[in-house]
Amino acid sequence: MKHIFVTGASGAIGRAICEALLQQEVTVYAHYHTNRAAIDNLQQQAQELNKKVVAVQADMTSATGAQECLDQLPSELDVLIHAAGHTVEGLFQESTDTQLAGLLQVHVQQPLALTRHFLPSMLRKPYARVVFISSVFGQTGGAYESMYSTAKGGQIAFVKALAKETARTKLTVNAVAPGAIETPMTTKLSQEDLEALTMDIPAGRLGHVKEVVHAVRYFLDPASQYVTGHILSVNGGWYT
Template sequence: MTAKVAVVTGGASGIGRAIVHSLAASGVLVAVADLDADGAAETTATSPDRMRGYTVDISEPESVRRLRADVTADLGTPTILVNAAGWDRMGSFVDADEEFARKITAVNYLGPVFMCQEFLPGMITAGGGRIVNVASDAGRVGSSGETIYAGAKGGVIALTKSVAREVARSEITVNCVCPGPTDTPLFQSFDPKLKAALTKAIPFRRIAQPEEVAAAVAFFASDAASYITGQVLSVSGGLTMAG
């Protein structure tokens, strides 16, 4: 890693926390950004010399602007941005109300939009950077019971490709990691029958560990991926091999 400062949203738990640990282990200073201040503090306590916690609501532009100002003042200009924060709730599409649809879209799609808009200018001025968006295989192939979520994550995939085109000349790469079922607090909240069915559908016959998703993110954030941009990588144990 040549970049020194990273911002990771959703760093309080699950995949986001694993990403924070992976980047910090490579020598990067990591801003752990999350709506869950206590969870972010738990993450940073594991390596306080490499991490600092920040509270942010990524669905609110003003909150994102404060985050950028605070991180830059404390740590310097971030040249790695990982949009890992997300939110979901299983349920029928026809039963979803307007409030639910707006929240799903605000967190899972507009959040990455606002984060990219706020942090890209600093990367452009710095002469390069890495953006890694964590979407979902639901956004690649669809997912019953997660239709609006899948639509928002599909938007993140398209956002990744379009932003990658716009900033390529600034030596900024923008890539996307799409996890399949992963052992996170959200997955553990699912009905046991659904968890068993998902596990059985995966060729490896097990769900992913957060660290396995974090490894893909760390690759895209590293110098080893300097000539890769606008790409979408599924980390699903072979669950979705096409598309």
């Protein structure tokens, strides 16, 4: 049975990934920060399917986030999915050091610390995967989200570099880069802003969470062993 850790499992994308994983013979370690109700719901679904979800609580914006997770995780994992994150909108010159530090911790420093910890054992396994949920802004940059774009770009650079280091093993390292996806975050947009955003996307609509999950499942498939260091865009042709 595979052991899979999903950070940000209480968010829309992370939770959907966990729900999809419950269709397999796996133990899912589901990370959350404050939204325990979402994890309780996942555990209820798992129980109905005779599967197991283990709650892992940690603040990934903190410098101790990775260690908080490690204190609640097994010594080895087969799959590590980094889906935790948040954004900060606004002009860069109006940003604060605290905002920047939090973004870099949750998107870069703590995911790298977790990956470094589990890497030695993953390199010995006949199957192992690391997947980041990055962003189109990590590829192209987004105005008013300079810090978030920087953090997501850091994820992409790390994926490409680590994939080269580990390519001769059975570990693959990849990232999904979603564009505008229908989540509680996008429901906060005004109708005017939502229409303007939709018009800017060549596909003419926002993406669905299930489409992001499908991309993750592709990377997890054993048949995708030769795919590593890849950034899979799920954005309807929206390169900002």
